[in-house]
Amino acid sequence: MQWLYLAIAVIFEIAVAIAAGKAQGFKDRGWTIATLVSGAIxxxxLSRALLTFNVGVGYAIWTSVSGIGITVLGVLLFGQRLNWQKALGIVIIIAGVVGLQLSGAA
Structure with a gap:
């Protein structure tokens, strides 16, 4: 169940990043509310997932998978460019997450 909680936390973290980008420095009320609500959820x-995960491992997985998701959505939805340095960074992050999982610290 902790993996489901972590996956939901990742989805909402990605939503926070997208909404915060659209909130224009919290000038747009609707996107500001979306940012805050997504962040709270x-x-x-995340806090539910961290009841089972080691805090450092759970937080590292949450932030790294969210970062990858945000980068990929930026490319797919917002026309941002994916150069070889970003792609290499994603590969390194994935390797790190796999390494954390293999450590048995979850």
């Missing part, structure tokens, strides 16, 4: 599910 994501934090709730």
């Amino acid at each position: 994501g934090t709730y599910f």
